[in-house]
Amino acid sequence: MAGPNRRAVTSYDVAKAAGVSQSAVSRAFTEGAKISAATKDKVKKVAAELGYRPSFIAQSLINRRSNLIGIVVPGLMNPFYSAALDNLSHKLNLMGYRVLLFSMFRDDDTDPIMEEILRHRVEALILVSSSLSSHFDEECRLLGLPVVLLNRKNDSETVSSVTSNNLAGGAAIAEFLIKAGHRQLAFIAGRDSSSTSRDRETGFGQRISEMGAPAALRDAGMWTIEEAMNATRRLMSLPKTPDALFCANDMMAIGALNVVVGEMGLKAGSDISVVGFDDISMASWPLINLTTWVQPLTEMVDLTVSMIKSQLEDNEAEPVQHVLVGKLIIRGSSRSIGGDIGKDTTLPNL
Amino acid sequence: MAGPNRRAVTSYDVAKAAGVSQSAVSRAFTEGAKISAATKDKVKKVAAELGYRPSFIAQSLINRRSNLIGIVVPGLMNPFYSAALDNLSHKLNLMGYRVLLFSMFRDDDTDPIMEEILRHRVEALILVSSSLSSHFDEECRLLGLPVVLLNRKNDSETVSSVTSNNLAGGAAIAEFLIKAGHRQLAFIAGRDSSSTSRDRETGFGQRISEMGAPAALRDAGMWTIEEAMNATRRLMSLPKTPDALFCANDMMAIGALNVVVGEMGLKAGSDISVVGFDDISMASWPLINLTTWVQPLTEMVDLTVSMIKSQLEDNEAEPVQHVLVGKLIIRGSSRSIGGDIGKDTTLPNL
Incomplete structure (x- = not known):
């Protein structure tokens, strides 16, 4: 679609104008390459005059580096995903990489775009809250392409992943709500295809059963x-x-608050308790004030980046499934357990 | 940083294994290239066995296309930016492009990263709420690189931009608040470097003065x-x-509501009015219920993409500064003007 006149200045143009070989131009822009100071100066001067810039694309053919790391996100409307992307992008930039963004628009199956991702020759791939099929898992391993799943894990242990303890989080929330005197709990699920929603629900249901409380009601909010x-x-x-109501993420819990407080006029924290999962930034806003399970996003991102780094340095590195510890933070949207536990306190070990 | 064993299969490997030239491999994967059916079949079979994938990088050296469009955003913590990126990414994908993301982390000066952006050989550049210096404006024009500013404009008219009518928005909000009986207005600004914040403030101040009301108080919220x-x-x-309180964007208005409602216990819509600018999705949540100026983001994104498309097709296209029409949407965070204007109604022509 490029117009016929649009053409970047190439090393060929510089070589011609400077009266040197293309290889000399390349060496003038390569750290530590063998070239005389005079030739290097001449090349740089001509290059500056013509507006020549050594291209990452051309260099990547030589040194097989694209400087790109692919990040797959299921849309950006959930602040948890945009915060993860923001944070990942910042830390990868500090390592000299840029982010090639693959946004999937409320889907979590990466198969349809994996062919394209691999053709872009990214140096590594991070999947945020998205799955990797066994077919492409194997292909990435054959290619030696580092892959880390963030906030999702595969059933097989061949893919590295960073999650927080979703089972423990669901269980702690069940125990907290029952101890606060609630009689009929309900769970609002994400998508059934998501291991995170399933794990949160399993932990929640098991603890309810262990404590002899009536089974939770259930409906699905599809993460929106x-x-x-x-x-x-x-x-x-x-x-x-x-x-x-325990909702499998904060965005859905805010949706629940919109209905019970905004539409029905109930008082959250006394008439009804609403609890989320993630601790996105708006959960702590006084207007929202949501009790939730804190996923340690900064730690999760740091660990993801350091796992990518290890795999880039050693492509025989064994895959690891990291599970980080979260914690319950009690705010105004839920009843508190008793006098000893105030609002806005954390409750790590139920 | 790549390990010594990590190496993608190249056209050279395929050529060697298939007993053909590298050029034959290239032609086998180029639509409409001259090659015999037998050779093409053989190449494709060997390529599949070896896991070879024609690389965008190699192809881009041949046809000068990277399939990448650079998008610069000042961080993603403001849902207006993440919604813009989400929407842009979706529409560019449909045109066959992927997004190379340049996130600037609460800054809006693009100069420090422009060198790097240009080295990545993106086919076009979209700056969301970020400025372009005259130096790089000129350089992009020399390179024939399409550039569009979204939600920001340059003082010079050499850069294409899409904004909404910030002056009219500020003026309409001043008139609405004065007609609703307010006596002392205040403005909470974004960054002074931002043309959008300045224009909203100018429109607001001028209308206050025209209506003979006392000048507005002022403080700065730096967009956070x-x-x-x-x-x-x-x-x-x-x-x-x-x-x-008129805040130059919705995120700052939510901050103001957090203080006046959440901390001070005032009732928004009667004790005090709070008005934002953008209409991000959470402004309409019952829990927030924010009166605001609607920026028509979908239209703004569509126009940005179509301007990029025109410039890609004709790099002599004249730069255009588009200013779209917004509208006031009245919700519960502000007093209404009178019986004839209810809550959640729009007020396009004050």
């Missing part, structure tokens, strides 16, 4: 505010209304 | 929630307290 609002409306019109 | 909360606390402790 709008669907979570619909799920909340359905749950709140059941014959036996839930008095506590 | 935290700084806007500090600015609000300072304004609310002045001897003459403002009864209406």
Whole structure:
């Protein structure tokens, strides 16, 4: 689609104008390459005059480096994903890499775009809250392409991943809500394809059962505010209304608050408790004030970046599944357990 | 940093294994290139066995196309920026491009990274809420590199831009607040370097003066929630307290609501009015319910993409400064003007 006149200045143009070989131009721009000071100066002067810039693309053919790391995200409307991308991008820049962005638009199956990702010759791949099929897992291993899943894990242990302890988080939230005197809990799920939603639900359900409380009601919010609002409306019109809602992420919990507080006029923290998962920045806003499970995003990003770095340095590195420790933070959207536990306190070891 | 064993299969490897020339491998993967069916089949079979994939990088050296469009954003913590990026990425993908992301981390001066951007040989550049210096403006024009500023404009008219009518928005908000009976308005600014913040303030101040109302108080929130909360606390402790706050974007308005409602216990919409600018998705949440000026983001993105497309097709295309029409949407965070204007109605022509 480029117009016929649009053409970047190439090393050929510089070589011709400076009266040297293309190889001399290349050496003039390569750190430590063998070239006389006079030739180097002449090349740099002509290059500056013509507006020549050594291209990453040309260099990457020589040294097989693209300086690009692919990041796959399932859309950016959830602040957890945009915060992860923001943070990853910042830390990868400090290492000299730039982010080639693959945004999937509310999907989490990467298969349809993996062929294209691999053709871009990224140096590594980070999948945020997205899965990798066994086919492409194997292909990436054959290519020696470093891959880390962030906030998602594969069933097989051949892919490196960083998650927080979703099972423990779900269990702690169940215990907290039951101890706060709630009688009928409900769970609002993300997508069934997501291991994170499944693990949070499993931990929640097991602890409810262990404590002898009635099984939780259930509906699905598909990770979005709008669907979570619909799920909340359905749950709140059941014959036996839930008095506590645990939503598999914060965005859905905000959707639930929109319905029970904004639409129904209930008082969150006394009439009903709403609990999320993630601790996105807005969870702590006084207007939202959401009790939630803190996923340690900064730590998760740091670990992801350091695992990518290890794999880039040693492509025989064994895959590792890291599970970080989260914690419950109690704010105004939920009843507290008793006098000894105030608002805005954390409760790490239930 | 790549390990010594990590090496992608190249056209050379395929050529060797198939017993053909590298040029034959290249032609086998080029639509419409001259090559016999038998040779093409043989090359494709060997390529599949070896896991060879024609590289965008190698192809881009031949056809000068990288398939990459650079997008510069000043961080992603403001949902207006992440929504813009999400939307741009989706529409550019449909045109066959991928996004090379340059996130600037709360800065809006692109100079320090422009050298690097140009070395990546992107086919076009979109700057979201970020400026382009006259030096790099000229350089991009010399290179024939299409550039569009989204939600920002340069003082010179040599760079294409898409903004909404910030002056009219500021003026309409002043008129609305004065007609709603407010006596002391205040403005919370973004960064002074930003043309959008300056234009909103100018429109606001001029209309206040035209209507003979007292000049607005002023503080700066630097586009962030935290700084806007500090600015609000300072304004609310002045001897003459403002009864209406206009914040130069929605995130800062949410910060202001956090203080006046969450901390001070005032009732927004009666004790005080708070008005934002953007209409990010959370402005319409029942929990936030923010009166704001709607920037037509989808239209702004569509226009940006179509301007990029025109410039890619014709690099002599004249730069254009598009200014789209926004509108005021009245929600619960502000007093309404009177019985005839209800909540959640729009007020396009004040």
